[in-house]
Amino acid sequence: MxxxxxxxxxxxxxxxxxxxxxxxxxxxxATTGVIGGLAAPALAADNSVEQTGLTPVITIGDxxxxxxxxxxxxxxxxxxxTARKKAAAEAARKKAEAxxxxxxxxxxxxxxxxxxxxxxxxxxxxSDSYVSTGYKTGGSLWSSGSHTGIDFHAASGTVVHxxxxxxxxxxxxxxxxxxxxxxxxxxxxxxxYGHLSSIGVSAGQKxxxxxxxxxxxxxxxxxxxxxxxxxxxxxxYGSDIDPVAYLRSHGVNV
Numbered sequence: 001m002x003x004x005x006x007x008x009x010x011x012x013x014x015x016x017x018x019x020x021x022x023x024x025x026x027x028x029x030a031t032t033g034v035i036g037g038l039a040a041p042a043l044a045a046d047n048s049v050e051q052t053g054l055t056p057v058i059t060i061g062d063x064x065x066x067x068x069x070x071x072x073x074x075x076x077x078x079x080x081x082t083a084r085k086k087a088a089a090e091a092a093r094k095k096a097e098a099x100x101x102x103x104x105x106x107x108x109x110x111x112x113x114x115x116x117x118x119x120x121x122x123x124x125x126x127s128d129s130y131v132s133t134g135y136k137t138g139g140s141l142w143s144s145g146s147h148t149g150i151d152f153h154a155a156s157g158t159v160v161h162x163x164x165x166x167x168x169x170x171x172x173x174x175x176x177x178x179x180x181x182x183x184x185x186x187x188x189x190x191x192x193y194g195h196l197s198s199i200g201v202s203a204g205q206k207x208x209x210x211x212x213x214x215x216x217x218x219x220x221x222x223x224x225x226x227x228x229x230x231x232x233x234x235x236x237y238g239s240d241i242d243p244v245a246y247l248r249s250h251g252v253n254v
Contacts, residue, residue: 119186122164122250123210125193125229126152131254132226135242141223143176148240149192149230150254154216156197156225162207163191164250169235171199177228178220181213182235189246190235194228195220 133151166185174180177194197217218225231246232239247254
């Protein structure tokens, strides 16, 4: 029995299919950013498709490729410039922060130093006064036979200052001293203020140089208003040291 094989010939793509293929090619280029710069002549002619039966391939000319390369280079340069500006701005911000921090720390150090200096500074117990009776002056007015401190000239009610930083350890009546205050100084010595008309601090209270602690008067064993001032090695009577030398050693001119 004889068999007959069916034969046929290839049919060329219709115009609709060719147009679809071209549209797909252009869409693919659009996704890469290459669009608008391609002119219709860049597309293969319909005749070539009809002659070969192959899907047309879009060929990009050298001028278009150069434009794409230039665009990419421009984009890269813009990105690098943006990154450079961002880095410069960040560096400037950090520099400004570091400068502000350094200035703030410098001010804080200066403030601490000024406070330390202030707390270590001594002042006279009575402002704009003078010593009216010196240390170890002899006479019957004192039970020990001599003056255990110095007297500062002062009218009753004159402000009395702590001569330096310290802690109040005694206040109240002190016998011959009348109303008195005893302060333990920061360096471990003691200062005493006698014959006060008023006491403005209490035991345990911290005081600073120049702080008002009371008012001068004539309480106790005295012939008139003044401030009796002593420097001591302990809080008790009999441990007195030269108050003029003591104040001068701390920078007070008396």
